[in-house]
Amino acid sequence: MMQLIGSVSVGLILSLLALGVLISFRILAFRDLTVEGSIALGGAVAGTLLVSGWNPWLATFIAFLAGACAGTVTGILTTRLQINGLLAGILVMTALYSVNLRVMNRSNLPLFKEQTVVSMAQKAVSPDLKWTIGRWDIPVQEVLVVILVLAIIGLISGIMYAFFKTNLGLAMRATGDNEQMIRALGVEVGWMLTFGLALSNGLVALSGALLVQYQGYADVQMGLGMVVWGLASVIIGESLVNSRQIGMLVVGTIMGSILFRLLVAIALRWGLNPNDLKLVTAVFVLIALVAPNAIDVARRKLSTLGKA
Amino acid sequence: MGESLKRLSFGFFLIALASAVLLLSEAPRQKPRETSLATSESTIPTRTMRVAMFQMASQPIIDEGAQGVIDSLKEAGFVDGKNLKLTRFNAEGDIATGNAISQELAAGDYDLVITLTTGALQSFANVNKQRKVPHVFGLVSDPVKAGVGVGTEPMDHPAHLTGIGTFPPVDQALELARRINPKLSKVGIGWNPAEINSEVSTKLAREVCKKLKIELLEANVENTSTVKEAVRSLIDRQAEALLVGGDVTMLGAIDVVAKTGSDAHIPTFTCMPGNAKKGTLFDVGANYYEVGRTVGRVAARVLKGESIASIPVEIAIPPKLFVNKLALKSLNGEWAFPDDVVKSADSIIDESGQTDKVTVVVAAPPTQNQPLVNLWQLRIVSYVNSDDVAEAERGLREGLKKSGLVEGRDYAVKMLNAQGDMATLNSLVDAAIADNTDLLLTISTQALQSCVQKAQGLPIVFTMVANPFAAGVGKSESDHLSNVTGAYGANDVKRMMPIIRQLMPDAKKLGTLFVPGEVNSVYSYELLVEAARGAGYELVSVGVNAGTEVLDGTQSLCDQHLDAICLSNSNLTGAAFPSVAQAASKAKLPVFAFLGSASKQGAAVVLTRDYYDMGLDSAQIAARVMRGEKPAAIPFFQSTKSKLYLNLASAQKLGLTIPESLIKAADQVIDK
Numbered sequence: 001m002m003q004l005i006g007s008v009s010v011g012l013i014l015s016l017l018a019l020g021v022l023i024s025f026r027i028l029a030f031r032d033l034t035v036e037g038s039i040a041l042g043g044a045v046a047g048t049l050l051v052s053g054w055n056p057w058l059a060t061f062i063a064f065l066a067g068a069c070a071g072t073v074t075g076i077l078t079t080r081l082q083i084n085g086l087l088a089g090i091l092v093m094t095a096l097y098s099v100n101l102r103v104m105n106r107s108n109l110p111l112f113k114e115q116t117v118v119s120m121a122q123k124a125v126s127p128d129l130k131w132t133i134g135r136w137d138i139p140v141q142e143v144l145v146v147i148l149v150l151a152i153i154g155l156i157s158g159i160m161y162a163f164f165k166t167n168l169g170l171a172m173r174a175t176g177d178n179e180q181m182i183r184a185l186g187v188e189v190g191w192m193l194t195f196g197l198a199l200s201n202g203l204v205a206l207s208g209a210l211l212v213q214y215q216g217y218a219d220v221q222m223g224l225g226m227v228v229w230g231l232a233s234v235i236i237g238e239s240l241v242n243s244r245q246i247g248m249l250v251v252g253t254i255m256g257s258i259l260f261r262l263l264v265a266i267a268l269r270w271g272l273n274p275n276d277l278k279l280v281t282a283v284f285v286l287i288a289l290v291a292p293n294a295i296d297v298a299r300r301k302l303s304t305l306g307k308a
Numbered sequence: 309m310g311e312s313l314k315r316l317s318f319g320f321f322l323i324a325l326a327s328a329v330l331l332l333s334e335a336p337r338q339k340p341r342e343t344s345l346a347t348s349e350s351t352i353p354t355r356t357m358r359v360a361m362f363q364m365a366s367q368p369i370i371d372e373g374a375q376g377v378i379d380s381l382k383e384a385g386f387v388d389g390k391n392l393k394l395t396r397f398n399a400e401g402d403i404a405t406g407n408a409i410s411q412e413l414a415a416g417d418y419d420l421v422i423t424l425t426t427g428a429l430q431s432f433a434n435v436n437k438q439r440k441v442p443h444v445f446g447l448v449s450d451p452v453k454a455g456v457g458v459g460t461e462p463m464d465h466p467a468h469l470t471g472i473g474t475f476p477p478v479d480q481a482l483e484l485a486r487r488i489n490p491k492l493s494k495v496g497i498g499w500n501p502a503e504i505n506s507e508v509s510t511k512l513a514r515e516v517c518k519k520l521k522i523e524l525l526e527a528n529v530e531n532t533s534t535v536k537e538a539v540r541s542l543i544d545r546q547a548e549a550l551l552v553g554g555d556v557t558m559l560g561a562i563d564v565v566a567k568t569g570s571d572a573h574i575p576t577f578t579c580m581p582g583n584a585k586k587g588t589l590f591d592v593g594a595n596y597y598e599v600g601r602t603v604g605r606v607a608a609r610v611l612k613g614e615s616i617a618s619i620p621v622e623i624a625i626p627p628k629l630f631v632n633k634l635a636l637k638s639l640n641g642e643w644a645f646p647d648d649v650v651k652s653a654d655s656i657i658d659e660s661g662q663t664d665k666v667t668v669v670v671a672a673p674p675t676q677n678q679p680l681v682n683l684w685q686l687r688i689v690s691y692v693n694s695d696d697v698a699e700a701e702r703g704l705r706e707g708l709k710k711s712g713l714v715e716g717r718d719y720a721v722k723m724l725n726a727q728g729d730m731a732t733l734n735s736l737v738d739a740a741i742a743d744n745t746d747l748l749l750t751i752s753t754q755a756l757q758s759c760v761q762k763a764q765g766l767p768i769v770f771t772m773v774a775n776p777f778a779a780g781v782g783k784s785e786s787d788h789l790s791n792v793t794g795a796y797g798a799n800d801v802k803r804m805m806p807i808i809r810q811l812m813p814d815a816k817k818l819g820t821l822f823v824p825g826e827v828n829s830v831y832s833y834e835l836l837v838e839a840a841r842g843a844g845y846e847l848v849s850v851g852v853n854a855g856t857e858v859l860d861g862t863q864s865l866c867d868q869h870l871d872a873i874c875l876s877n878s879n880l881t882g883a884a885f886p887s888v889a890q891a892a893s894k895a896k897l898p899v900f901a902f903l904g905s906a907s908k909q910g911a912a913v914v915l916t917r918d919y920y921d922m923g924l925d926s927a928q929i930a931a932r933v934m935r936g937e938k939p940a941a942i943p944f945f946q947s948t949k950s951k952l953y954l955n956l957a958s959a960q961k962l963g964l965t966i967p968e969s970l971i972k973a974a975d976q977v978i979d980k
Contacts, residue, residue, distance in 0.1 A: 003742030004330050006762070010734055097853060101824050108827035110757060110780025127764070128395060136331065139764075215734060216761035217780065219754060220825045222730045229731060240319040248315060255319040261735070262326035268739035269333050278727070 003265055005142045011261035012149040013214055014229060015254040016207035018237070019160065021230030022253045023200040026238075027164075027246075028193060029176040033089035034074045035204050035230060036223035037096030038067040042205025044100040047109045047218035056117040060209045067205020068198040070096060075194025093223075100220050109218040116213035121148040149210065156203070157250045164246045172196050173246070204230075232281065233257035236288040260284065357386065357419045357611050362397045364427035368787045369580075369596040373424050373447045375790050375940050376600020377607065384608035392611075413441070420444065422607055423471075424600075429456060433469060442610055445471030446603030447596065449554060450508045451621055462620035470619045472606065474599045476554035476579030477625050478512045481592045484629075485549055485577055486520055488590075489643045496525040496547030498538040498565070500557040509553030509579065535561040539568045548641055552578040552588075562586050566635075573640040582787045584630035584657055589643070591630040595654075597941055598626035630786075632657040655786055655943060684719040684934050687740040689759055690751040692728045692879065695905055696919045700751045700772045703923020710924065711931035719934065721749075730754070737762045749930060750794075753779045753827055760792060767939045770794030771926035772919055774828040776944055790940035793933070795925035797917055797947035798828075799877050799902040801836045804915050805843035808872060808900055811913070811964050815871035819848040819897075821861050821881050821888065829878030832902070836876040847874075858884035859891055866895035874900040875911075885909050898962045907953035907978060912964060914953040922947040951975040 017039060024032035042063040049059035070092055077088035101107060122141040131138040163169045174182040175192045183189050204226075212218040237256025241248040267280050361377065363370050378394065386392040397413070413421050413432055420442045423429045429445040433456035436443060445451070451458040451465075451473045458465045486492050497513055499506045510526070517524040525545050527538035535558060542550060550569045552558045558565060559580055566587030569576045581593030602624045610616055631653040636643055650656060688704060690697050701723060713719055724740060726733035737758050740748060748768045750756040756770045760781055773779060773796045782788025808815060818840055822833035833849065840847040848868050852861040858881060865873065873892050875881060881888060882903045889910035892899045899906070904916040925947050933939055952970075955978045959966050971977060 001331065001742075003738045004327055006738040007330070007735065008327075010731065014731070097825065106778075106827060107825050107830060108753065108757075108779070113780075126395060126397070214761075215758060217757045219730065219757075219827075221728075225729050226731070237319075240322070241315050243315055245312075248312060251316060252319060255316070255323060259319070259323050259326060262323065262330060264732075264735050265739065266326060266330050266333070268735055269330060269742065278729075 001136045001138055003269065004262075005139070005146060007261040007265040008258055009142070009146050009149060009214060010211070011258035012146065012153055012254070013207055013210045014226075014261070015153060015233065015257035016156065016210065017204050017226060018230045018233035018253045018257045019157065019250065020200040020203035020207065021227070022234050022237075022249060023196055023203070025231065025234060026249065027173055027176045028196045028200075030078075030085050030193065030197065031089070032071075032074065032197060032200065033086065033227060034070055034092045034096075034197070034201055035089075035227045036225075037093035037100070038070045038201040038204045038223075039208035039211070039226050040100050040218075040220060040223040041070055041096050041103070042067050042208030043212035043218040043222055044103040044109070044208075044220070045205070046209035047111055047212050048103055048105075050111055050114045050116060050213070051109060056115060056120060056213065060117055060206065060213070063209035064202045064206045067208070068202035070205070071197035071199070071201030072194055074201070075190075075197040079190030079193055097220065104218060104220065107220040111212065111216050111218070117148065117210065118145055118213045121145050145214070152210070153254060156206075157254065160250055161247050228281070229257075229260070232285045232288075233260050235285055236260055239288045239292045242292055256288075354391070356391055356393050358393045358395070358417060359386075359420045359422065359607070359611070360395050360397060360413050360418045361422045361424070362413060362428045362432060363424040365398070365425070368783065370424055370447060371790050372940055373596040373600035373603070375938060376597040376602075377422060377424070377446065377604040378600075379938060380601040380604030381608055381611075384605065384612075386608060386611060420607060420610055422446070422603065424603075426450075429471070433457070436468070440466075440468040442616055443469045443471075444603060444607045444610060444616075445469070446474070446599060448473050449475040458621055462622065463618075465621050467615075467617040470606065470610075470616050470621050472599060472603050473621065473623045474594050474596075474625055475512070475623070476509045477592050477594065477627060478509045478551070478553050478579050479516045480625075480627060481551065481577055481579050481590075482513065482516045482520060482522065484590065484592055484649065485551075486522070487649065488645055489549070489641055491642055492522060492548055494523045494525060494546055494548045495551050496527065496539075496542030496545070496549070497551045497553065498527045498529050498535060498542065498558050499553060499555045500529050500531075506553060506555035506557075509555070513551060513553060529555075529557050532557055532561040532564075536564050536568055539565050543568070543572045543574065547574065549574055549589075550576040552576065552580075552583075554579060559583070562588065570635065570638070573638055575635060575639055575643060581628045581630055581654075582784050584632035584635075584655065585784045587632070587635055588630075589632055589635045589639075590649075590653075591628075593628050593630075595626045595628040597938070599624055602626075629653045630655045630657075633659050680713070680718045680934060682746075683717070684746045685744055686719050686721040686747050686749060686930070687743070687745045688721065688723045688749045688751060689733075689736060689740060689755045690723070690725045691733055691754040691758075692752060693725050694879070694882075696772065696882075696903075697725075697751050699904075699919040700923040700926075703920040703925075704749055704751075704771060704927045704930075705923075707924035707927020708931060711928055713931055713934065726755070730758075733758045734762070741766065747930060747933060749926065756781065756792075756794075760789065763791060765791050767933050768792045768794070769926050769930040769933060769939070770796070771922050774798040775831045778827060778831060782944060785946070786943040788940075788944060790938070793929055793939040793942040793944060795922050795929060795945040795947045797922055798835055799832050799917055800915050800948075800950040801832075801839040801876070801902070802842075803950065804874065804900060804902070804913075805839055805845070807913055807915070807970070808845075808874065809843065810970070811959075811966065812872060812898070815845070817846045817848065817868075817870050818872055818874045819850075819865040819868060819870040820874055820876050821850050821852050821858065821865065821878075822876055823853065823878040823880045824851050825853055826878050826880065829876065829880070832876040832878070836874065840874070852880065855880065855884045855887075859887040862888045862891035863895075866891055866897060870897055872898045872900060875902070875906070877902045877917075882906070885911075893958075893961070896962060898959065898964055904951065904953060907955050907976065910955065910958050911953075912955050912959040912962065912966075914955075916951050916953065917947070918949045918951050921949040954978065 024030045045066040046059045046063040074088045074092045077083045078085045121144045125140045129140040171187045233256040237252030241252035388394040423432050423445045424447045426448045499510045525547050527541050529535050529538045562583050563586050566576045575589035577589050578591045581591050583591045724736045748759045750759050750770045751772045753773050759768050776796050781792045823829040850861040885906050899911040900913045901911040907914040952974045953976045954974045
């Protein structure tokens with residue numbers, strides 16, 4: 001049971017990262033590698049503030065702002081200084097590594113004793129409180145953590161959905177779809193892209209801040225490989241909902257992230273050698289990419305057979 | 309709306325399916341472990357007893373005590389979840405919460421309430437005046453002073469309330485100080501009159517001093533910032549030693565007290581265990597785990613039906629002694645530890661500042677080779693994959709066998725490696741826990757931290773950690789998280805300095821690379837800086853963050869007129885060592901390193917931490933846990949073994965002559 005709850009918790013927390021990637025990768029059509037640095041930045045900022053006794057909610061919010069700053073820098077590098085987008089992301093990601101070391105003043109920051117958003121939720125009940133359903137014990141503390149993270153995700157995705165329905169949000173979506181057209185309509189494309197990247201990396205940093213509070217420590221290397229997780233979630237989510245509506249994409253991405261963690265958990269549970277995990281990850285994503293097409297083809301064939 | 313739901317339903321279905329698969333493949337719950345010590349079954353009530361344990365705050369000593377209570381209840385046949393429902397309450401230092409908890413405890417249908425600490429005792433006793441729920445207390449300095457109706461005679465207490473008093477053994481501490489320095493005539497004590505506990509120990513100190521004919525000088529403190537001043541005033545009044553009793557204010561600033569004392573060449577000693585690390589000469593304190601066990605035994609008697617009125621309030625102070633030989637240096641007066649004192653110590657810090665553990669490895673437990681009652685499921689969790697990790701794993705596996713346990717009969721072990729991915733690492737730990745793992749063995753700091761966060765009381769034994777204190781799992785070797793223990797060790801930089809001196813008598817300037825991004829590298833680097841400074845070397849350093857920077861970094865080092873490179877350890881420079889060797893050999897600089905594989909790759913002298921050996925040490929500790937010892941009671945073990953590798957070919961090329969004695973001492977010599 002712990003494993004299921006653990007996977008769902010991490011899936012939900014990383015779905016914020018996936019939503020960030022959704023904004024940059026899908027909506028802005030910008031391949032942003034800043035993500036690997038900004039998730040660690042979020043963790044580093046939140047961790048450092050928590051250790052110096054800040055309110056966990058405030059610390060988490062400031063981590064969001066820090067991530068937004070990182071995104072802004074990438075945006076300015078690429079729009080104002082005309083640096084290739086991929087390169088701008090790499091530059092900022094690399095620089096953030098040193099920034100994160102500076103922020104934490106060390107490479108690894110334990111938070112076992114600090115009050116965190118997660119521990120606040122856990123403290124509501126005793127650690128021994130368990131619900132028993134059939135052969136499973138459900139630790140109520142962990143359920144509270146899931147509910148807390150779910151509430152945060154619900155709030156954020158609600159705000160995101162509402163935002164992309166505003167004029168500004170529509171303009172941002174159009175920037176990714178058809179830059180020429182939106183420029184012709186008098187929208188400052190560079191500014192729009194920068195703002196979008198700030199939003200995206202803010203979400204990523206928020207994800208990092210929550211992850212750090214969940215796992216109990218911040219580490220400067222925690223961003224490693226995170227872009228891939230995010231992309232995989234977005235792609236799995238897209239195939240799940242089979243739609244380009246913004247609301248559907250958001251929900252799909254969250255579902256994708258959870259499903260992805262669950263699949264990883266199952267793979268581990270069934271005794272898969274963790275060394276092969278990355279290969280399995282790639283296979284998951286491949287299936288997610290190919291399956292919808294294959295299903296469509298099969299359906300069409302069936303229907304033509306039916307007509308004939 | 310309907311359309312959207314239809315589209316989403318597929319995703320929900322898949323998530324539900326995956327969850328179901330995961331849940332159904334979960335191994336069935338294990339039956340609680342049988343305790344071999346279940347004595348006097350007959351008197352154990354057949355129904356489930358409801359017991360509440362209430363503590364006011366989370367402090368290592370309180371948690372140790374709580375663990376002691378649980379363990380001794382178990383030994384008496386009360387197993388949580390079987391015939392005992394133990395609910396724990398913790399006010400986390402908040403008095404208002406404490407009162408709310410007390411209300412709940414009094415109103416709840418408990419067979420027994422156990423309170424730990426004076427605050428919890430007072431809070432609950434106050435609410436419990438009417439209901440008179442059976443109440444056993446522990447971890448209280450002075451039950452009489454607590455004002456709950458306990459009198460000075462052992463049997464003089466309310467009919468529903470008894471327990472164990474434990475005050476800091478000031479008398480033992482003073483007597484020991486007198487033995488260590490028979491001429492001791494003036495002792496200074498700083499204390500905060502606002503603390504009840506402190507008043508108790510100070511009063512006791514006055515009495516004992518009168519008896520021992522020692523003059524006791526007193527100075528009051530109000531808060532930690534006035535401590536230094538108070539200590540100075542004691543020193544000015546010619547105190548020959550400083551005593552710290554059960555005073556939380558003084559203990560909070562114990563570093564300052566010890567430092568101020570040692571600057572004036574006088575020692576500090578305390579009545580709380582675990583301060584020797586911070587520079588005190590010795591600590592005689594109560595062993596709070598043992599105190600907890602005593603409390604648990606009283607609780608078990610009550611649960612078996614004995615009347616509380618007939619159980620006396622006792623004072624129990626099982627002693628624990630910490631000795632610091634390093635602090636002995638530079639003291640005025642005749643301070644020397646008698647041999648029997650050193651022998652009876654639970655932890656010793658020797659002259660070089662290393663902690664000796666008398667308890668570990670020496671004298672294998674008598675139960676050796678006996679099969680365990682149950683098959684233990686062990687999981688080794690590692691964050692990365694490298695030669696060192698493989699060595700540590702080999703050490704763990706062989707150490708388990710050497711400890712007399714048999715794979716398949718006593719334990720099953722599986723290796724989980726996250727290959728450097730943090731999200732995977734978390735999933736691995738989740739998987740291990742869901743797999744009914746009984747004990748986690750961790751390799752590397754990150755693996756340890758992930759396990760600690762998720763383990764929820766599951767025992768963890770770590771290895772290949774340079775500094776567990778920086779990793780946040782303990783404050784000192786004996787004061788650590790109750791479910792975590794293991795072996796650690798950093799580079800033996802101190803042993804390297806004389807070797808460099810011997811081979812290169814004229815050397816003055818050394819250089820090293822370090823990786824700011826690796827917690828272990830920074831720690832090793834800091835050790836090297838300290839050792840180099842201590843040995844009188846100038847140390848130049850360059851920070852690198854990626855494999856490609858190692859060559860550049862080494863070249864820039866070589867341009868700084870070094871005499872030799874003395875490379876502190878890191879994962880990165882270890883992997884990219886050929887670059888270091890290449891640049892150094894071009895610049896004709898010898899390389900001294902701390903990584904085994906570097907020897908073959910051209911380092912003239914390598915002094916490597918023996919990870920295989922550290923794995924053996926950790927496995928020993930794991931075996932003790934499997935045989936029933938509590939991780940909380942097993943101190944962290946500092947692995948001190950290192951191996952000397954010499955590469956004569958490299959040395960010859962640079963014109964270094966390695967003396968025969970060193971070659972003889974080497975564990976491995978490469979000729980050509």
